[in-house]
Amino acid sequence: MAPTMTVYDAIRLRRDVRAEFSGETIGDAALTRILDAAHRAPSVGNTQPWDFVIVQDPSRLREFAAHVEHRRDRFAASLPPEQRDVFNPIKIEGIQESGTGIVVTYDPDRGGPHVLGRHTVEDTGLFSTVLAIQNLWLAAVAERVGVGWVSFYDEEFLADFVGASAPVRPVAWLCVGPVTGFQHTPDLERFGWRSRRPLSDAVHRDRLR
Numbered sequence: 001m002a003p004t005m006t007v008y009d010a011i012r013l014r015r016d017v018r019a020e021f022s023g024e025t026i027g028d029a030a031l032t033r034i035l036d037a038a039h040r041a042p043s044v045g046n047t048q049p050w051d052f053v054i055v056q057d058p059s060r061l062r063e064f065a066a067h068v069e070h071r072r073d074r075f076a077a078s079l080p081p082e083q084r085d086v087f088n089p090i091k092i093e094g095i096q097e098s099g100t101g102i103v104v105t106y107d108p109d110r111g112g113p114h115v116l117g118r119h120t121v122e123d124t125g126l127f128s129t130v131l132a133i134q135n136l137w138l139a140a141v142a143e144r145v146g147v148g149w150v151s152f153y154d155e156e157f158l159a160d161f162v163g164a165s166a167p168v169r170p171v172a173w174l175c176v177g178p179v180t181g182f183q184h185t186p187d188l189e190r191f192g193w194r195s196r197r198p199l200s201d202a203v204h205r206d207r208l209r
Contacts (some may be wrong), residue, residue, distance in 0.1 A: 010140065010141040013182050017146030018091040018100075020179040022036050025056065025099035030143050034176070035102075037139030043128035044118050047111035050129045052161045055101035064153070064161060064173070065095040071152040093150045097191075098177035104133055107168045129171050136174070146179035 005013075026034075035052055041050060055061060072092055076084055095101060106129040111118075118124045133149075140147045152174040158170045188194050 004205070005142045007138065010138045012075070014137060014141045015146070015182045015186060017096075017148045017175070017179055018187060019096040019150075020146055020181060020183065021094045021099075022178045023097060023099070023181050024178045026145055026177050027037050029040065030098070031176070034139045034145065036144060038104075038132045038135075038136035041132035041135045042130070042182065044124040045116040046113050047125065047128070049107050049110040049125045050132045051105045051168075053103040053105065053164075056099060058096070060161075061092050061096050061101060061156060062101075064101065064158075065093065067154070067157055068093050068095065068152045071154065075152065076131065086192055090187060090193065094148050094175045094177070095150065095173075098146070098148065098175035102136070102164045102174045102176050102178045103170050104129060104136075104172045104174065105162070105164050106171050106196075109167060115204060126171070133172055133174070140176060141182075144179070146175075146177060146182070148175040149173075150175060152184070172176055175187055175190055 031054070038052065039048065040049070055064070076087055079087055106126055108125050110125075115125065115132075137147045153173065155170060158173060159165075159168075160172060165168055183190065186196075189196065
């Protein structure tokens with residue numbers, strides 16, 4: 001049995017996993033625990049506006065991976081040459097290697113037209129869904145399971161792929177699976193794309209400026 005991990009440990013260890021998936025598929029028991037953690041996230045008006053679509057069929061994983069690769073190529077082509085050279089070695093997904101995709105969707109109609117807490121800030125429903133993703137991610141780390149958030153896709157394509165009809169929208173495709181380990185330094189720092197800001201630059205008193 002793995003030693004107990006604090007939430008602070010999980011936050012420090014958490015990485016956006018791409019290349020470290022072991023090739024094994026996550027077991028049903030661990031997957032259920034991780035999804036249960038996600039489903040316990042706070043939500044505006046207690047609407048729980050999320051759903052989780054599990055994709056494990058190899059042919060469907062290949063299909064989505066091909067779509068993502070096409071979108072990656074288009075992004076690379078849009079970059080200046082020197083920036084493209086930095087970007088090209090960066091692996092941006094582990095869709096097939098992880099063996100499991102979890103598509104998290106957001107339903108703005110969940111809870112009806114009068115959602116307590118959403119009257120003045122419409123995006124609180126979307127924020128709630130992102131909190132569920134964060135719960136999922138930290139629970140996965142505690143299980144020594146990797147998660148990679150894929151964002152190189154057309155939203156309309158992914159919505160159709162998982163049968164999400166408007167106004168329901170897909171918020172994330174998460175690659176989820178056992179890993180060989182977690183990188184000490186995030187990939188985008190290791191490859192020189194962008195460094196982290198120090199906490200002192202992000203903390204302000206009373207006003208942003």
